[in-house]
Amino acid sequence: MTPDPAAIDSWKLIGVVIVALGFALRLPPLLVVLVAAGATGLVAGLDPLAVLEQLGTLFLDSRFTTLPIVLLMPLIGLLERHGLQERAAALISGAARATAGRVLLAYQAMRALTSMFGLAIGGHAQMIRPLVAPMAEGVAQARAKAPLPDALLDRLRAHAAAAENFGNFFADDVVVAVGPVLIMKGVFERAGVDVATHAIGAWGLPTALFALLLGAWRFRRLDQALAVAGGMASPAAEPPR
């Protein structure tokens, strides 16, 4: 690909610079992103009304990012009002061998396995907040002899959010080619390179397995921190039964 040299105008990077500086200086993110988008359009030679038109059109095109959360929140709110989080915590806290880390690893594995087949079962709003995080937290609280500090509970929740991302990202369509594999194939095809989708999918398998090992490592570290704070021996140090 050799873009038209006239299109290589480094001023167009002003939006990237604004975003990087804005995030680094911790300015309000919405304002930073809007200013970056507007500045990029102005630098590219659009007049202000055309900038607003471009922003509005793209904002409407991008409603699919907001739509699921808006439609899911009444469902989650209703179930939580009827004790879903309490139920999720009670459901697992009786299991003797359960730990917070093992709950998260099991979720990551389930998420990864289904996404290998192109199934999107999961999500932060629909699984992590109402079910997985309360389960992990319930187990952690039940195993601890002392109440866990808030900072550690925040860390546990951050790991619960991470479990969704680990499971979602690193196993996509190894077996059934949808989504990302087709994006890759499309890019290669337009460049005149013929690549089989099953070849791309198959080379995703090593990382999919390695991501599970990495998840096991991260969640074990979490369990150790929870065990120390909860006043127990680390689960890793338990004698074999």
Place this chain on the structure above:
Amino acid sequence: MIGTRVLAAVWIDAEWLHAVAGLVLLVVAAQIACDRRHPRRAGSATFWGVLGATFFARLVPVEWTLASGSRAVHGVPVAVGIAMVGMVLLVAAKQVRAPGARADEAAARTSRQAEARRLGNRLIGPLVVLALVAAGGVLLLPKIAFGGRALVAANQANTIAVGMAAVIALLFAQFVTRRRDARDVQAAAIAPERFVAVREGGVLLQHLGGALILPQLLATLGGVFDQNGVGDVIAHHVAHGLPVAQPLLAVVAYCVAMPLFTILMGNAFAAFPLITLGIGLPFIVRQHGGDPAIMGAFGMLCGYCGTLVTPMAANFNVVPGILLGIRDRHAVIKAQAPFALACWLFNVAAMAALVYRK
């Protein structure tokens, strides 16, 4: 395509679900407007009302244009652009807030515990329905056609499957959580409220506040970058600034550029074509004879490692933290960073070892 639009020749159009979401947002705005104890009543009601209105924008049946210099611009998207500026300013001025804790929080906690005992695992049922309908819908909806029309447009299948699953699961949840007799009502401890789903869901949305539209605004920014050729400029600099003459260095350059670009753009799918056409194909494949399938697979995964550590991927890294009530905005990224680094190293090593193997 712009502003108004003839609905596609399909049985179910995503605009219907956008209208349902818009309705939810308008009800939230109305509930705030009626809540005298709300800490930022006017600003919050305006924000949610305006956001709700934008979900109806593509159903506006009139086309109106404005003269702008030598050419005409479309009125509806310009109005949406103005609405965006308004919403962002309201959030930046801290006029959009969540309601304070409910007055009867202690009673509500007792009620939740009693309801959890009453309903038990029946509470999980609607989430199973949600997952099954969403996953099944993504696979099946695009394949269904009758009466000479497709059921849904292929590029809307994901949105429609998730949206329909949410609506169906909500109806099922209403059924599951219904109070069957006076004893149930008594066990619930606090008086039944009307529209409890939208009220409780609205509180969750209000806790997200402006962060709810951050992913949508970032997607907009990605579109602006795309339409104005920003990616080409970055890819040009990356291709000319990194060492690519030696085969293994070309692999490292490609594997550095993918997450770097992903961190800047917030999206590995946006990075992949630019970096692959800029570095991958010309150098790794054409000049040094590497295997494109191996390069692409590990290269995309290197990009995902960048997704794990960028606040630009707000839907994965910022919104979930707020949903879970974590105070530190960057907690999720901090939890993911060691994983991202180790996974990236693995992918670089794998690509280096495998891509030139014949």
